[in-house]
Each structure stands twice: as structure tokens, then as C-alpha cells.
Ligand SMILES: Nc1ncnc2c1ncn2[C@@H]1O[C@H](COP(=O)(O)OP(=O)(O)OP(=O)(O)O)[C@@H](O)[C@H]1O
């Protein structure tokens with residue numbers, strides 16, 4: 001069923017783009033004071049790679065994602081998608097924000113259709129919306145309004161709203177942060193499955209070390225604000241992964257140490 | 266206008282709606298009788314009203330007393346039949362059950378009114394006409410009244426639609442564009458708070474006709490609250506919505522039409538509601554002073570002839586029209602804002 005929906009959704013093969021983050025620094029002005037947030041962040045992502053970003057709260061992870069999305073321009077440094085500099089938002093890079101931010105005046109279906117409508121291709125591509133809803137298991141709720149959904153359902157709608165655009169780079173800002181642990185585990189497995197099938201490049205911010213290790217090819221650990229790269233760790237385990245994998249447990253101990261939590265381990 | 270006063274205005278309009286909702290809630294009176302009991306009592310009360318019309322002689326010279334009594338008996342019969350038919354009438358019966366206490370109380374009020382005016386003149390007579398003399402106005406002065414209603418509705422509708430449209434567009438522009446805001450905001454602050462009626466003397470001089478002058482004034486009275494609330498609605502749209510739309514490929518026109526405006530719509534309706542209220546005031550004053558047509562003018566005319574029954578008759582019509590306009594507005598809102606939870610019923 002899901003595979004069928006997917007076959008309909010993919011009108012052209014969506015292949016991940018490469019992403020180069022070249023010496024990015026960023027700062028905010030707060031009451032005349034400069035608050036440095038990103039300090040010389042430098043890394044690159046291969047097409048189709050799954051990267052997890054870990055770091056203390058408030059260090060600048062969401063800010064980095066906003067820069068990648070093109071919603072803001074960095075103070076210095078360049079971002080490149082497939083070698084071309086990022087100058088503004090473009091639907092090939094889609095963000096699932098920390099909050100679902102569904103439009104309350106639109107039904108679930110119309111929320112998912114937002115991207116296609118904004119790009120003026122909804123009329124001919126309506127089946128993509130249906131397929132995306134099917135993918136996240138919310139076909140029954142297509143006519144519901146956001147205030148009628150649970151938190152987890154709303155987050156799934158937000159995911160469908162992103163996926164329907166066949167992004168080359170999927171940017172996930174703690175998309176599972178507010179879900180209960182059961183829904184969370186299910187959604188993690190779904191995200192891996194989706195990513196493997198569609199092949200988009202993924203950038204995931206998370207607070208959960210275990211989640212990062214379960215999902216990503218690489219985990220990048222940031223320092224406290226201003227964020228600097230503390231470590232760039234390859235997770236060399238095949239999918240599907242097992243949560244009890246001793247190698248993952250070892251990596252987890254390392255990362256927790258980097259985040260200053262080694263005392264508890 | 267500061268944000269503080271805007272939010273206060275919103276709160277005020279909302280509490281007004283809530284008040285209306287409280288009034289609309291059926292009182293628990295009906296529980297003290299068996300099903301349909303209140304309906305029977307309401308029917309009896311209307312018979313009582315009819316009898317009160319006939320029992321004592323009128324102290325004045327009114328021609329519609331007998332018809333009024335007959336109408337009361339017809340209403341009593343209708344209520345009684347509907348109550349007896351009961352559940353066979355389905356939804357109509359449910360509506361009747363809900364309104365039965367009101368029917369009962371209105372009959373009591375009419376009886377009291379009838380007795381206090383037409384029969385014993387407890388209230389001084391020319392100033393407090395009895396119900397039958399108001400009925401007399403509706404039957405005997407109907408053409409003039411209809412003309413006045415037509416003139417008022419036409420004037421109000423024209424002015425209101427223009428004012429609402431201009432106010433909406435201005436509000437969206439100020440809320441959206443910083444440079445429009447720079448130029449329009451000071452003008453709005455200077456002109457807006459002025460009561461539209463203050464323009465009356467100038468408007469009647471400068472406009473080619475009193476009709477166009479009044480349309481302008483009504484549009485002005487409507488436009489100000491609509492502008493301010495639309496503006497505040499557009500300005501308060503969360504940036505997160507724009508971010509989402511932009512990452513999905515939205516162009517500026519999409520951001521205005523499909524994000525800013527729908528998100529601001531609840532505010533816009535508060536503005537439309539407030540504009541409706543202030544434009545009614547302007548309508549009546551303009552008709553009294555300048556237009557020489559419409560219900561305001563009718564009131565003025567009736568006062569000139571000391572025709573108090575005509576004044577009450579016109580007031581009742583006016584109240585029905587204003588209330589009808591607000592009902593229409595709220596119906597439209599409920600339809601458009603179906604996505605909001607817990608909207609208050611008017
Ligand atoms: N628009 C803004 N204006 C000023 N300061 C900002 C702005 N956005 C973020 N900041 C500041 O930048 C810093 C980093 O914020 P950011 O949202 O990127 O953190 P984060 O790493 O995503 O944290 P969390 O994990 O808690 O979501 C914070 O200290 C915040 O106060």
C-alpha cells in the first residue's frame with residue numbers, strides 16, 4: 001500500500017543534493033549587543049547522506065538550519081547546494097520546523113498541498129498530496145482542521161507537507177521532540193525507511209543522542225554558543241540498526257562525554 | 266492608535282458577543298413544567314392579552330384594537346396547536362419549546378403595556394402610545410415606511426461596502442508594506458479618531474449631493490475600525506507561517522493572499538462589527554440632518570408632528586434592521602472562520 005502510494009508520489013526520481021557549509025559564521029544583534037551564534041562552522045554533506053546535529057540547547061542549531069534553508073543570509077561564509085550558492089529559500093530544501101506550524105485555517109489536505117499550490121502545480125499534481133497523506137497514515141483526516149489533531153498527528157502532517165515537494169535536502173529541526181516515546185520510535189523507523197527509499201539528503205537536529213545514532217550516517221557535535229564543531233563522528237553500522245548494538249552504545253558514551261555528561265556514565 | 270487600545274477594542278467586541286451568547290441561552294424555567302407545559306401557559310397568556318384588549322373600553326380613538334385582539338387569539342391558537350402536535354413537528358417543535366418562555370413573557374409584557382396605556386392611561390398618553398396605534402402605523406403608513414426603509418438600506422449598504430473595502434485594502438497595505446505604513450499611519454492617526462459626524466457640516470457643503478456626502482461619512486465611520494483591525498491582524502501574523510510558506514516556494518503575492526489575509530481574518534471581522542455599529546449612528550444622524558429620506562428622517566418627521574406612535578414604529582423597524590445586519594455579518598463570519606474553535610453564536 002505504502003509502496004504503491006510512493007510510486008505515485010515520485011513523478012521524477014528525487015535524488016539527494018550535496019551540501020557544503022563553508023566557514024559559516026553568524027551573529028544576532030540584541031539590544032545593540034552582538035550575540036555570536038555560529039563560529040566558523042565548516043562541513044560538507046555527500047548526496048543522500050543522513051547527518052545528525054547534536055549540541056547544547058541554544059547553541060545555534062536551528063539558526064544553522066535557517067541558513068541552510070535560505071531564510072537568512074549568514075554574516076560570513078557560503079552555503080552551496082550541489083555547488084551553487086544558496087541565496088534564498090527554494091522548495092528543493094524543505095524544512096520541518098521545531099513546531100508543526102500548520103496553517104489553522106486550512107484542512108489537513110490543504111496544508112499538505114501548500115507547497116504545490118505555492119509553486120502553481122497543484123492542479124496537475126493532486127495525487128501527490130493524497131500519496132503523501134497516505135504515507136504518514138492520515139488519509140482519513142484529510143478534511144480535519146489542525147485544532148482537531150493530536151500533537152503527533154500534527155507533526156506527521158508537517159512531515160507530509162515537506163515530503164510532498166520531493167525535496168533534495170530534507171531539513172528536520174527536532175521533528176520528534178514533542179512526541180511520546182512510542183510514537184517517536186515508530187516515526188524514527190519511518191524516517192529511515194523513507195530516506196532509504198527516496199534518497200534525499202537529510203539534516204536532522206535532535207537532542208536525543210540515541211536517536212542520532214539510530215538514524216544518521218554521521219553525527220556532528222557542536223560546542224556551547226557560539227557553536228563550533230566539536231566532533232564529526234561517522235556511524236559505521238548498516239541499516240536497519242538495533243538499539244542494543246554495542247558499537248552504538250560505545251559511540252553514545254563518547255558523544256555524551258563530548259557534551260559534558262561523562263560523569264553519569 | 267496604540268496596540269494597547271486595539272487589543273482593548275478586540276476584547277470589548279468579544280465580551281459584547283459573549284454577553285449576547287449569555288442572553289441566548291435558554292433559562293431553566295421550562296424544566297419546572299411537564300413537556301409542553303410552558304407552551305400551554307404561553308398560549309393562555311396570549312389569550313389573556315387578547316381579552317385585555319377587548320374587556321375594557323379604549324380611552325382613545327384607535328381603529329385597530331379589535332384586529333389586535335384577533336391577532337392575539339390567532340397566535341394563542343397557533344402556539345396551542347403546535348404544543349399539542351408536539352414531537353410530530355420535529356425541529357419546529359424543539360424551537361418552540363426553547364422559545365416558549367419568551368412567548369409567555371412577551372404576552373405578559375404586551376398585556377401590561379395595553380392596560381397601562383390604552384385602558385387606564387397610567388403612562389401619559391401621547392408619549393406612550395398603545396400597541397394598537399403602532400399596528401395602525403404599520404398598516405396605514407406602510408408606503409412611506411417602506412420608502413424610508415429602502416432609502417436607509419440603500420444608503421447604509423453603499424457606504425458600508427465602500428468603507429469596508431477601502432478599510433480592508435488600506436489595512437492590508439499598512440500591515441504589509443513599511444513604506445505605505447510610513448505615509449498612511451500619521452493620516453490615519455489624525456483623521457481616524459475624529460467622530461465621522463464631526464465632518465457633517467463640511468461634507469454637506471463640499472459634496473455635490475447630500476446622498477454622496479452621507480455615503481462618504483458612513484464609509485468613513487466604517488473604514489476606520491476596519492483599517493485598524495485589519496492592520497493589527499496582518500501585523501500580528503506569526504513569522505513562522507511566512508517561513509513555512511517561503512521554504513515551500515511561496516512568492517510575495519502568495520504570502521499576502523494565502524497567508525497574511527486568512528490569518529488576519531478574525532481581526533477583520535471584529536473591525537467589520539465595530540464599523541457596522543458606528544456607521545449606524547452616522548446613518549441616522551445624516552438622515553436626520555441632511556438626506557431628507559430614510560428611517561432617521563422618518564423619526565425626525567414624526568417628532569415634528571408629535572406622532573409618537575410613528576416614532577416607536579420606526580424605532581422597532583430600525584432595531585430589527587440593525588440586528589439583522591449584525592446577524593448577517595456573524596453568519597458570514599461563522600461560515601468563513603469555520604476553522605476557529607469555539608466561535609460565539611450571536
Ligand atoms: N531572530 C533572533 N534574534 C536574536 N537572537 C536569536 C534569534 N534567533 C535565535 N537567536 C539566539 O541565537 C541563539 C541560538 O538559537 P537557536 O534557536 O539556533 O538554538 P538551538 O541550538 O536551536 O537551541 P534549541 O536546541 O533549544 O532549539 C539563542 O541564544 C537565541 O537567543
Ligand SMILES: [Mg+2]
Pocket residue numbers: 061062063098173
Ligand atoms: Mg532549535
